[in-house]
Amino acid sequence: MNRLFTSLIVAAMVLGVAVGWALNRYASPDQAKAVAENLSIVTDVFLRLIKMIIAPLVFSTLVAGIAHMEDAAAIGRTGAKTMGWFIGASIVSLTIGLIMVHLLQPGAGLSLTAPDAGKAAAAVDMSKFTLRAFVTHLVPASIIEAMANNEILQIVVFSIFVGTAVASVDDRAPAVLALIEQVAAIMLKVTGYVMRTAPLAIFAALASTVATQGLSILATYAKFVGGFYLSLAILWTLLVAVVVAVAGPRALKLMAAIRSPALLAFSTASSEAAYPRTLEELQKWGISRKVASFVLPLGYSFNLDGSMMYCTFATLFIAQVYGIHMSIAQQVTMLLLLMVTSKGMAGVPRASLVVIAATLAYFRMPEAGLILILAVDHLLDMGRSATNVVGNSVASAVVAKWENQIEAPIPAWGSGPPAPQNG
Known part of the structure; x- marks a missing residue:
């Protein structure tokens, strides 16, 4: 299925570029514009489907994740x-993405016109943005209204309260938790259905863009693409350096051990697909079951880490493409917003697109910018x-070292006799 989907994505990209080039070269500007407008119907529908599931x-997903956090209280220290490391790693990932997109300026010079340029510029001006407005906006007056308007921060705040309350109940409200988990499972399935239409949206997006541009x-x-992968390389280098500094030179063997699950995640574009193999390799390297089974999930x-970096990189890329200037205060606010909205989205196909869509809506930037990155999102x-696999493996090793839970290499659960010592 993953190979088929990847093939469809590639085919949609090639066909979209070919059709767009043909229209740009052989059709009149008015004809090309008319075809592009018709193709935009497909992309508009896809955008509405994305907004529908936010x-x-x-x-x-957030309520279900928080409701299971009683393990953190039980394990205590x-x-x-673990959460301290996660927060620190999140800040570093988001900041690297922010710095690199400013240094490389991948969207500068394109100067696309927003669907409603005047309205967008006025909205992104943010002159009315104040600390009081931001804080009061965090708390929803009505969760129904917040969901209807896709007010992502207000939904997150409400979800935190509900998830904490569920976790605090003595029996953890099993019926409610089971219902929420079922809703999460259903929404993941719906998200999968929505993402199956991505090849059509990619074809329409590339064809219409190339036809007019x-x-x-x-x-x-x-x-x-090149700038983002350069940013990932910097993050990988930093993660490896930190884990070697904390856990010693033996950590290099961990990096070699997780090569297979990292390649699996890369080829399938799913870090979740690599989860079982990653857990197995962490235990073989010597991380205790207690730490590995807690930190990794x-x-x-x-x-x-990789998804969070992408959110800042892609959001500011879109701003550059449309010539939208964001002040330092606005960019710091965006980092804080992404710190929160990127949590609890594990297992969601193309979760970053959902988070970026919510961020664009929050800052009133053109939603059509999502289509620009959609064309290369799979790559x-x-x-x-x-990167997510590497980041979580490093986190497991660091926390295990802090807790003195790095043992002699052992086999994964039920995998047979102990593995031989290396070195």
Whole structure:
């Protein structure tokens, strides 16, 4: 299925570029514009489908994740250190993405016109943005209204209260928790259905863009993709350096051990697909079952380093493409927003697109910008999925070292006799 989907994505990209080039070269500007407008119907529908799933997806996954956090309280010190690492890693990932997109300027020079340029510029001006307005906006007057308007921060605040309350009940409200988990499972399935339409949206997006802008826009895509992978390389280097500094030179063997699950995540564009193999390799390397079975699954909800970097990189890329200037205060606010909204989205196909869509809506930036990155999102998803695996493996090793839970290499559960010592 993953190979088929990847093939469809590639085919949609090639066909979209070919059709767009043909229209740009052989059709009149008016004809090309008319075809592009008709193709935009497909992309508009896809955007509406994305917006449709934001509220129930965020609510159900976040509440379910928080409701299971009693393990953090039980493990105590380990839970606190784990969350401390996650927060620190999140800040570093988001900041690297922010710095690199400013240094590389992948979207500068394209200067696309927003669907409603005057309205967008006025909205992103943010002159009315104040601390009081931001804080009061966090708390929903009505959760129904918040969900209807896709007010992502308000939904997150409400979800935190509900998830904490469920976890605090003595029997953890099993019926309610089971219902929420079922809703989350259903929404994940719905998200999967929505993402199956991505090849059509990608074809329409590329065809309409190339038809009106010409092949020169592909150079911008190359700069965007190359810049993001360069940013990932910097993050990987930093993660490896930190784990070696904390756990010693033996950590290099861990990096070699997780090569297979990282490649699996890269090829399938899914870090979740690599979860079982990653857990197995962490235990073989010597991380105790207690730490590995706690940090790794928690990391899949709260420590998606690659995805978080992509959110800042892609959001500011879109701002650059449309010539929208964001002040330092606005960018700091965006980082804080992404710190929160990127949590609890594990297992969601193309979760970063959902988070970016919510961020664009919050800052009143053109939603059509999502279509620009959609064309190459699958290629970038491969890199950030592998990065998520590396980030969570490093987190497990660091926390295990802090807790003195690194043991002699042992086999994974039920995998037979102990593995031989290496070195």
